[in-house]
Amino acid sequence: MIGQTLALKGLEKRYENAVAVDGVSLVIRAGEFLSVLGPSGSGKTTLLTMIAGFENPSSGQIMIGPQDVTFVAPNKRNIGMVFQRYALFPHLTVAANIAFPLRMRHMSESLIRPKVEAALAQVHLGDYGNRYPHQLSGGQQQRVAVARAIIFEPPVLLMDEPLGALDKKLRETLQLEIKGLQQRLGATVVYVTHDQEEAMTMSDRVAVVANGRLAQVGSPLELYRSPVSAFVGDFIGRMNFLEAEYLGLENGNHMVRLRGGNVVSTAPADDDVSAFSLGRAISVAVRPERLSLAPHGRDRGAILTGTVDAAVFAGSFFLFFVRTQTGNNRLLQIQMPVGHAAATLRRGDLIDVIAESNALRLFAKTEA
Template sequence: MGCEQIIAGTGQPVKPHVHACLKTKTKRRGTLIGEALTLQELEKRYDKAIAVNGVSLTIRAGEFLSILGPSGSGKTTLLTMIAGFESPSSGQIMIGRRDVTYMAPNKRNIGMVFQRYALFPHLTAAANIAFPLRMRRINETLVRRKVEAALAQVHLDGYGDRYPHQLSGGQQQRVAVARAIIFEPPVLLMDEPLGALDKKLRETLQLEIKGLQQRLGATVVYVTHDQEEALTMSDRVAVVANGRLAQVGSPLELYRSPVSAFVGDFIGRMNFLEAGYLGRENGNHMVRLRGGNVVATAPAEDEVNPFPLGQTVSVAVRPERLSLAPHGRDRGAILTGTVDAAVFAGSFFLFFVRTQSGDDSLLQIQMPVGHVAASFRRGDLVDVIAESNALRLFANLEA
C-alpha cells in the first residue's frame, strides 16, 4: 500500500495527502495521530495577578475541544502554556505519557495555527508548508510530494508558487493549517484562527477544519470567543471565566444544562428574570417572578443547597422556549408585557417584550414563522408562556 493512508476507523485506503507519507512506516489500520493532553492544577501568575487558576482538564486523543471565554478570561494564556511559549507558575502538562511542562516549544511536536497566519512573507505557499519538514531534514523528494498533497487537501491546487501577499485571507489561513499539520503533530493548537475572516468564509472554513480533523484523528485545542463557532465545531467545550473552568461539556450539555448563570448567559441567548424564592413544593423550586406569577423551576446542577425563603434569585429561560399569546387567552402565562419590537429573521420572529416588572426589562421570545407569530405587532399587550421544564434557577449572575 506504500504511502497510502488508512482512514481512521474504516480500514479504507486513500491516496497520499497531507499526512500520508511523513513517517517511514505505514500507519496501522484505525490508528489515530492524536494523543491525549492532560492539564493538572495548571496555574499562571503575573506578580499578584492570576491569569490561570488551578485548571485541571483531560482532552481525549482525537478530540476537538474548544476553550471558550470572554476577553481576559485566561484562555489564550492557557493555550500558550500548552504550546510552551509561557511557563506555568505551577502544575503539569502531559502529552500522552510525556511530561512537557517545561519542555521547549520546538521539542513538544505540537502544531500551531494563529489568528494572523504567521506565514513567512518571503516564501511561497509551498515553501511555507514545507518549512516544518525541512527543519526536520526530511528527504526533499518526500517533501515535494507531501506539499503537493497538502495543497490539494486544503483546496489550493496550483497555488503553491504564490506568495502570501498574492493570496486572500482565507487562502492564507488554509496555508497556515496545512503547515501546522503536515508533520503529523499529535496535538494541534488553534488560537482564534478564523477571527480575521468574514462571516461566510469563516463558516466555510469551520466545516473544512472540522472535517480535516475528523479524517486525521488529530487532537485539537481551539481557542475562541465566538460561542457559535465553539458549538459548531467542538466535541466538547471548556468555558473559562476569571482563569478557572466554569464548565466542560458537549455543546448540547452546555446549552441545555448550564451549571451557572454565567455559562447560561455566555452560551447563546438567555433571558434572566428576577424572582423571590418561596421554597420547595412537590420536588420543585417555587418562585414568584417580579411583576409576574408564581412558577415552578428546576435548580442548576451546582445549586445543591436550598435558598433562604424570600431570597432574590435569577430564573433563566431560552428565547425559543417561550411563546406569546394575546393577553388573557392563556391561564398558564408566567408574565404579561407589551411588544416593544418584532424582528423577522427568516426562519423565526424575535420579539422583544417589555414586562410589567417595574424595571423596564426586555424579554426575548423566539417563535417560528407562522400565522400566530406574524399576528403580533408593536404595542400589543401579550402574555408570555414557557414550555414545561424550561425555567432554570440560579443564585445570581456571577461566574
C-alpha cells in the first residue's frame, strides 16, 4: 500500500440556513496520519463525508494525488472507510466481510483467500475467519472493519470516530494498533474524532475545526504548546484563563496586570501585537502543570493569592482547584507531582500561585 497526497482546496458545504464547512484548504501528505478534531457540530464529519464522496461540496476541490475526485462516485475513489458502528454484514463470516471489497472488484477467488488471511493476521484475528460478527467483541468487530478497509490497499483511509463505542482501555489498545498498522502500510489516514487525547496520541498532525473552519493545523506538540487562539488552547488539554489589563511593552516583554493579582510579563499568541492596546481587557492563558503552589508569603514571585478549594489525587499528580479573584468565576486548576511539598495543602489553606518562566500566553478577551 502506498499512500497518496490528499488536497482540499476551498472546500465548502452550505445548506439552506447553515454553513457546515467554510472554505477549508488543507494538504494531507502521502503516508501522513492526520486527525480532524473538533466539538460536536463543528463540521468535521461533513468534511470527511465530502472526501469519501457521500456528500457533494457546494464549492471547492478534492484531489487524491493528481486526480480530481470532487464529483467522482464514492466507489470510484479507491478510498477505504471505517465507521464508528463497524457496518459489518451480519449474515457473512468475518472472512467474507473482509473479502467483500475484493469480490466487488471481481478479483479471482484464488487471489482473494491469501489476501484475506494476510489482512486477518495484520489485525490479530488469524483464527477468526469462520466466525460471524455477533460472535465477536466490539474491539474484534472494529478490527474486522479495519481489515476490510485496507484489504484492497487504498491510498487514502478515512476513519469516522471508529473507537467511540469502545471502553477506555480497549480504545487505548486499538489506538496503538491502528497507528502501528498505518505506519507499516504507509497509508494516508484522515481520522475524525472529538477525543483530544486520541488525536494527540495517534496523529502526525491535528487539524482543529471550529464552526466549519480550520482553527489551527499542527503537530500535537505545537498545538499544546503554542495554540493560536483561546479556543484551541481551551480545547486541547486543560487551560486556565485569567482576566487582565494590557499595560504595554517593557524591555521587549508584554506586561499585564492580572485581576486580583500582580503585574506580570506574558508571551503573545503570535507576532501581531497591534491587536492589544493600552488598558485593553485581555485574557492570559496558562497550563495547570506550569503553575505551582506555595504557602502564602513564602514566594515573592507569586502571580496570585487564593485559597485551596479542593485537592484531587490522580495517581501520579495532585490536581488542585484554587479560588482566586480572577474574575471569570472559574476555579484555577494547578497540577503538581505527588511528591511535591505542596501536596500537603488542604482545603481552605491560603496559598500563593507561582508560574514558570514564559508559561503565560496572551489572547484577546474570551469568555472561555
